[in-house]
Amino acid sequence: MIWEVFRQEKPGEYHTHCGNVHAPDREMALMFAQIQHARRKPTHSLWVAPSEEISEVDESEAAFGGTTNKAYRWATSYNIEPVAEEVADSESEQAEAERARGEN
Template structure:
């Protein structure tokens, strides 16, 4: 199963789509997303959502959703402003089904410019925060040192890696 991953760089910043992970369930998706998307860049939290539950919205799209139960729920909305940009969380809407959520998202978060919007029920979003894991894991590259005959570039990379690791630990308050 494919899970879309959204990363929040700082507490006051929006969640931005950063890629996806393959995982059998939400808990594994959360773990894989930490390893794959929460390691190198500053990360406050991650959201994961099943790709099949993320609905794309376009101005000429007319679809029906079979996942309708008639209860109004919250839907997270992600907007891509420019082609090639990542989808960024821009708010939420309340709706009974995906079609209604798409229309509400278009009304609240669309404008005259055509943008790509995604909607996903909030209940399908799994969150990983600093309370659950430590972001900014190891950047240790010392394993590369013994794999080369030309030791100067490898030694420089190991030295840079060690300073990155110290800086990451300092930011996490471990030093």
């Protein structure tokens, strides 16, 4: 049986997937996970879960955040004359972020 292993480096951080182990039961999976994934790196805790219990929902199956137009949050949405220095800085940051995302 394959068990997926998630590791937390420091208290309060997220657990991240670090690999898997092959083991007949949970107890052996925990032991193998400690040996293979926590021995050399600083580790606060491990999660071990059966591989068949892990499911995925990707963007083609569900609408995640970001689908709503939230242009009102940016200073570029408003026509204010003359443009304040902070607004100009915000506009250039927004344009740069859009270029990085490939929107323009």
